[in-house]
Amino acid sequence: xxxxxxxxxxxRHVDCAESEVSAATVGAALDAVFRAQPRVRGYVxxxxxxLRQHVFIFVDGRRAGLGDAVRGESAIHVxxxxxxx
Amino acid sequence: xPLYVGTRKGLFIIDEGRWTIGxxxxxxxxxxxxxxxxxxxxxxLNLGHFGVKLHRSDNRGDSWTEVATPAYPAKPEGxxxxxxxxxxxxxxxxxxxxxxxxxxxxxxxxxxxxxxxSWTLVRSLWDRKERSEWFGGGYDQPxxxxxxxxxxxxxxxxxxxxxxQSADGGASWQLAGRGxxxxxxxxxxxxDPNIQDVHRLAQCPSQPDVFWAQHHNGVFRSSDGAASxxxxxxxxxxxxxxxxxxxxxxxxxxxxVPAVKxxxxxxxxxxxxxxxxxxxxxSFSVLxxxxxxESAYDLVxxxxxxxxxxxxxxAFGSTTGGLWLSEDQGDSWRCLSQHLPPxxxxxxx
Numbered sequence: 233x234x235x236x237x238x239x240x241x242x243x244r245h246v247d248c249a250e251s252e253v254s255a256a257t258v259g260a261a262l263d264a265v266f267r268a269q270p271r272v273r274g275y276v277x278x279x280x281x282x283l284r285q286h287v288f289i290f291v292d293g294r295r296a297g298l299g300d301a302v303r304g305e306s307a308i309h310v311x312x313x314x315x316x317x
Numbered sequence: 318x319p320l321y322v323g324t325r326k327g328l329f330i331i332d333e334g335r336w337t338i339g340x341x342x343x344x345x346x347x348x349x350x351x352x353x354x355x356x357x358x359x360x361x362l363n364l365g366h367f368g369v370k371l372h373r374s375d376n377r378g379d380s381w382t383e384v385a386t387p388a389y390p391a392k393p394e395g396x397x398x399x400x401x402x403x404x405x406x407x408x409x410x411x412x413x414x415x416x417x418x419x420x421x422x423x424x425x426x427x428x429x430x431x432x433x434x435s436w437t438l439v440r441s442l443w444d445r446k447e448r449s450e451w452f453g454g455g456y457d458q459p460x461x462x463x464x465x466x467x468x469x470x471x472x473x474x475x476x477x478x479x480x481x482q483s484a485d486g487g488a489s490w491q492l493a494g495r496g497x498x499x500x501x502x503x504x505x506x507x508x509d510p511n512i513q514d515v516h517r518l519a520q521c522p523s524q525p526d527v528f529w530a531q532h533h534n535g536v537f538r539s540s541d542g543a544a545s546x547x548x549x550x551x552x553x554x555x556x557x558x559x560x561x562x563x564x565x566x567x568x569x570x571x572x573x574v575p576a577v578k579x580x581x582x583x584x585x586x587x588x589x590x591x592x593x594x595x596x597x598x599x600s601f602s603v604l605x606x607x608x609x610x611e612s613a614y615d616l617v618x619x620x621x622x623x624x625x626x627x628x629x630x631x632a633f634g635s636t637t638g639g640l641w642l643s644e645d646q647g648d649s650w651r652c653l654s655q656h657l658p659p660x661x662x663x664x665x666x
Contacts (some may be wrong), residue, residue: 274386276367278460279389280392280402
């Protein structure tokens with residue numbers, strides 16, 4: 233099953249441990265995580281269900297969007313852009 | 318009465334008496350607004366990457382609970398509204414009794430009656446056709462930064478969307494602020510109340526017909542409940558600034574922290590001063606005792622100045638992390654810190 237890993241920067245704000253979920257796309261994988269951990273949703277997606285502007289997703293090392301497919305052994309990393317000071 | 322200081326990198330709750338800074342809350346996170354209300358403290362965070370969050374403490378800051386964040390509904394299909402219906406920032410929080418109000422960027426007013434557990438967008442304002450004329454001032458989108466509560470009357474100010482007022486608790490709204498003018502606009506729009514850039518609006522609680530406005534191009538006062546404003550030209554040493562606060566009992570007494578001008582937002586002659594009037598703006602005292610009078614480049618944001626319920630104690634905080642307190646209506650000032658993160662808001666409560 234795909235593995236979803238959140239940046240440690242996000243774990244500072246909300247409990248979002250690494251998890252394995254059954255899903256065929258990035259969006260479906262995140263939805264599965266949000267069902268188990270509802271508070272995480274608002275940190276990753278905005279109120280319109282879109283990926284926050286400065287949150288990046290990588291699947292197996294490549295930038296990906298919510299609609300992109302994932303494989304059974306994929307690693308989905310949810311990261312933040314490094315900006316500000 | 319403690320002093321709450323929201324900064325770019327945390328919230329500081331400073332107890333009355335010793336006025337020492339103490340331990341930070343939300344260290345590292347931008348705190349855009351803070352509200353002590355009904356025995357609780359509300360803090361709005363702007364986490365940047367991870368969005369806007371709202372936290373509440375019911376034990377004076379010993380612990381915090383994340384509560385609901387105001388959220389915009391889905392934008393209707395086919396609308397020509399150019400503004401994204403997404404929360405950018407909680408710019409101000411106000412409360413009276415069980416009612417909490419959040420002024421936000423991009424221009425929505427939200428209401429909660431359950432201590433922040435849920436929020437409702439005030440559609441009677443958001444759906445006004447005049448909103449299409451609003452534009453950002455300092456941010457990409459317009460925002461509500463001032464909410465003045467007086468019973469059923471609610472008066473708000475928007476950068477840049479003028480001054481709006483409800484007489485029925487937010488059920489309906491009227492555009493107020495006749496007499497404000499925007500010298501930076503084309504002549505045809507200069508006097509349009511709907512595009513005015515009031516930087517901060519303050520209402521005297523004991524004389525609610527009296528409002529003070531620090532506007533983008535000057536200081537204005539209203540004595541008819543914000544229906545109309547008159548420019549106050551005696552302000553010194555300059556008319557530009559962001560913050561204003563009014564004495565809770567004396568509507569003729571108000572304080573400002575002037576800066577040079579729009580395109581040079583620093584104290585005049587690098588001397589940090591507070592301007593005070595006690596006669597409704599006919600004259601001003603320029604107060605500088607205890608404030609840096611050499612090489613000072615502090616700017617005070619909209620919510621960076623406050624007066625307490627007695628009208629004697631004031632505090633203000635600057636973009637360069639300076640925090641000052643006065644216990645004599647501004648005659649003299651004591652520096653509480655020169656090293657805080659950039660200060661967004663200060664508030665007694």
